[in-house]
Amino acid sequence: MTEGQPGARPWPAPGHDLAPLLARVARGDQAAFATVYDHSAAQVFGLVRRVVRDPAQSEEVTQEVMLEVWRTASRFDPHRGSAMTWLMTMAHRRAVDRVRSGLAAAQREARAAVAVTDYDVVAEEVETRLDAQRVRRCLDSLTELQRESVTLAYYGGYTYREVAGLLGVAVGTVKTRMRDGLIRLRDCLGGGS
Amino acid sequence: MKIRREIPHTLAGAYALDALTEPDRVRFERHLAGCEACRQEAGSLREAAGLLAAVSAVPPPPHVRERVLAEAARTRQQPPLTVDALAGPGAGRRGFGWRAPRMAVALAGGCILVALVLGGLFIHTQRSLNLEQAHNRTIATILNAPDATIMSAKAVAGGGATVVMSHRDHALVLTTAMLPALPAGQRYQVWLMGPRRTRAAGMLPAPHRGMTAPMIVSGVAAGDMVGLTAEPASGSAVPSSVPVLMLVLPS
Numbered sequence: 001m002t003e004g005q006p007g008a009r010p011w012p013a014p015g016h017d018l019a020p021l022l023a024r025v026a027r028g029d030q031a032a033f034a035t036v037y038d039h040s041a042a043q044v045f046g047l048v049r050r051v052v053r054d055p056a057q058s059e060e061v062t063q064e065v066m067l068e069v070w071r072t073a074s075r076f077d078p079h080r081g082s083a084m085t086w087l088m089t090m091a092h093r094r095a096v097d098r099v100r101s102g103l104a105a106a107q108r109e110a111r112a113a114v115a116v117t118d119y120d121v122v123a124e125e126v127e128t129r130l131d132a133q134r135v136r137r138c139l140d141s142l143t144e145l146q147r148e149s150v151t152l153a154y155y156g157g158y159t160y161r162e163v164a165g166l167l168g169v170a171v172g173t174v175k176t177r178m179r180d181g182l183i184r185l186r187d188c189l190g191g192g193s
Numbered sequence: 194m195k196i197r198r199e200i201p202h203t204l205a206g207a208y209a210l211d212a213l214t215e216p217d218r219v220r221f222e223r224h225l226a227g228c229e230a231c232r233q234e235a236g237s238l239r240e241a242a243g244l245l246a247a248v249s250a251v252p253p254p255p256h257v258r259e260r261v262l263a264e265a266a267r268t269r270q271q272p273p274l275t276v277d278a279l280a281g282p283g284a285g286r287r288g289f290g291w292r293a294p295r296m297a298v299a300l301a302g303g304c305i306l307v308a309l310v311l312g313g314l315f316i317h318t319q320r321s322l323n324l325e326q327a328h329n330r331t332i333a334t335i336l337n338a339p340d341a342t343i344m345s346a347k348a349v350a351g352g353g354a355t356v357v358m359s360h361r362d363h364a365l366v367l368t369t370a371m372l373p374a375l376p377a378g379q380r381y382q383v384w385l386m387g388p389r390r391t392r393a394a395g396m397l398p399a400p401h402r403g404m405t406a407p408m409i410v411s412g413v414a415a416g417d418m419v420g421l422t423a424e425p426a427s428g429s430a431v432p433s434s435v436p437v438l439m440l441v442l443p444s
Contacts (some may be wrong), residue, residue, distance in 0.1 A: 059253060062253050070265040092246060154245045160213065176206075182208075182209055186240065
């Protein structure tokens with residue numbers, strides 16, 4: 001890890017470090033779980049909805065994610081990253097699983113059309129956030145191919161091979177752009193704090 | 194299959210973005226299991242990808258909260274990962290350091306232990322387990338045996354194995370976590386190493402997120418040890434390399 005500051009990321013309510021709460025959740029504390037829900041559900045739902053699109057399915061996936069938090073809180077290791085990253089990693093993975101499953105197959109075409117243009121919407125939402133300008137500037141600092149590779153994969157739920165097809169570039173190029181893009185994003189955001 | 198010869202490192206970005214297909218992801222995680230630097234890089238790229246998640250907070254409708262809290266109240270939680278136990282104090286001994294707490298598994302009903310071992314280690318294989326009822330029942334029988342004993346061993350180069358065995362059933366259930374990745378074309382093979390001879394006991398299943406699904410080993414005799422060696426993917430008749438892990442079974 002380049003930083004050992006769990007919770008020091010641009011998540012909402014930065015004063016709320018979820019890690020100690022998760023430790024209580026792991027011991028079956030339902031009140032602590034409700035607090036974790038209240039401090040993370042909007043992030044989870046927002047991300048899931050962006051990837052899954054369909055509101056009803058997004059609610060289902062959000063429910064799955066939050067229950068996974070409940071069931072697996074004992075697995076959270078604060079030394080390996082922040083609580084929010086742990087949680088959002090699960091949320092993103094479940095959202096992606098959902099769009100790759102047959103259930104959402106019908107919506108794939110539609111997503112292809114909107115995934116790239118969504119960047120503007122994302123950027124707008126970023127504006128409303130505390131670290132908005134920094135995140136925006138960092139996204140802007142990526143090359144176009146890096147940014148498209150990263151956003152198609154992350155918000156579109158596409159595999160890197162599919163992204164290569166959508167962008168009409170070599171698979172190896174996409175892999176490299178994804179990694180370089182994330183490294184640039186990481187360094188850009190880590191550098192200012 | 195095509196990515197075998199490529200430098201796995203280049204997949205770190207796609208991995209952090211969940212942009213790998215399932216087989217690619219399994220393969221990459223196998224690579225991660227044996228590469229500390231890669232794990233660190235993957236972790237930091239995950240944090241970076243997490244920034245993308247931060248940009249779109251939308252409160253879910255209130256009924257989602259009600260459902261989640263109600264469902265949580267009646268959902269059993271997973272115990273901490275056994276992997277942690279493997280990396281913990283008892284596993285710190287040198288070489289074949291093994292722990293045999295001999296938890297006489299007389300817990301109220303085998304379901305608890307099934308949940309403990311399978312649920313604890315293999316939440317991601319539940320679906321396939323459901324499809325394999327017979328396999329499941331055999332496992333449950335072993336875990337349920339009055340003389341069932343659970344033990345763990347740490348592999349020399351990292352990772353480890355957990356075994357639940359029953360002499361009554363002459364069988365054991367073997368699971369592993371975070372064993373070092375093997376080169377392409379190789380798999381781990383399981384052996385029963387007895388006082389008189391060594392028998393091949395099957396190939397270890399491919400790991401999923403670093404862990405292997407429960408494997409049933411039958412024909413276990415008194416005095417046997419369980420060994421794991423790296424072998425050609427097709428398996429060997431006799432071990433061709435030094436065991437990466439040995440586990441002494443209780444007599």
